[in-house]
Amino acid sequence: MSRMAGKVALITGAGNGMGRSHAVRLAEEGADIIALDLPGAAADLAETARLVGEAGRRAAVGAADVRDLAAVQAGVDAGVAELGRLDVVVANAGVCDNPGPAWTIDAPVWQRSLDINLTGVWHTVKAAAPSIGADGGSVVIVSSTAGMKAVAGAAHYSASKHAVIGLMRTLANELGPRSIRVNALLPGAVGTAMTLNPATFARLRPDLADPTAEDVMEVLARNHLLPVPWVESADVSNALLFLVSDEARYITGTELVVDAGLTQKV
Structure with missing residues (x-):
């Protein structure tokens, strides 16, 4: 398959879970991968790179906490220098927990969720968007069904995932003139360690x-x-592949939900 032939995709949180699944799926379709994850995740990133290599593609890996803009910028720049271009940005890195009612959440727990799930997405796009070439490209922000439906006991998570949808809509307007499409992917419960x-x-x-x-x-x-x-990582990655491929060339500013009907259940 070659829906991503000649393309380079940046993926944050690529060391495991959905991030690794996204990297491998895009590589199977011909993309080279810039894979970023936390410092200390070198072994996980090496395994992602190995799987990308098995798919016949190249992987440039880098250590970057998305809360650290300078580290993300360095990871993006190094990856683009190694692989030669950037076409796709997947802001996937995130955290989720259920500490309890909103008024009981400790301030550092609240801030950590927003710093990673919201500000980390902004850092990713801020660092990467200037490297997308004149032919345009695609940005996908991984939100959650918690971005359109309340989640009791996780106000910080739901707030951050709602917020990135607003960020996505704004970016779609700002980057559209550069032929860069921006969409959000909203998984429900996925069979990874986060669930x-x-x-x-x-x-x-x-x-x-x-x-x-x-x-x-x-x-x-x-x-x-x-x-x-639950849905499997592969199901979410297939949806991602559609959004970043030319098959979705006129789709921007929208949300694609992969949740087995969770948000529509009455």
Whole structure:
């Protein structure tokens, strides 16, 4: 397949989870990858690079916390210098937790969520957009169904994911004249560590002493129109591929939801 032939895509949070899935899927379609993740994630990034290489493409990896604009800028610049161009920006890095009602959230916990999920997205686009060439390109901001539906117990997360949709709409207006499309991708529950972890299991099944993923499947499935507990990273990556490909060349300023019907469940 070659829907991304000759393109270079930047992905933050590319060391694991959806970020790695996005990197591999775009590489399978012909893209070279600039993969950024936290300092200390070198082993994870090396595995992402290995998988990109297995797909026959090149990967330039870099350590950058999206809260650190200078580090993101350095990672972007190094990747573009190594791979020669930039066509696609995927602002994927994010954090999620459920600390409790809004008025009980500690200020540092609140700030961390906004610094990564909102300001980190702005840093990513600020650093990368000037490197997108005259032929234009595509920016995808990974929001969440929490960006269009309230999430009790995670006000900081929901606020940050709502905010990046507003940022996306503004960027679509600002970058459109440069033929750069900007859209948001809104996954629901995805079968990664952000959903499948002991803290989430305990929150969903407080009746059990040590719940597992199998124990929460029925609870999660109740939230969906389709009879599944979560979507897979590959499903989100396929949606991403569509948004950044020429098949979506006139789609900008919109949100694509991949949630098995979570946001429409009544």
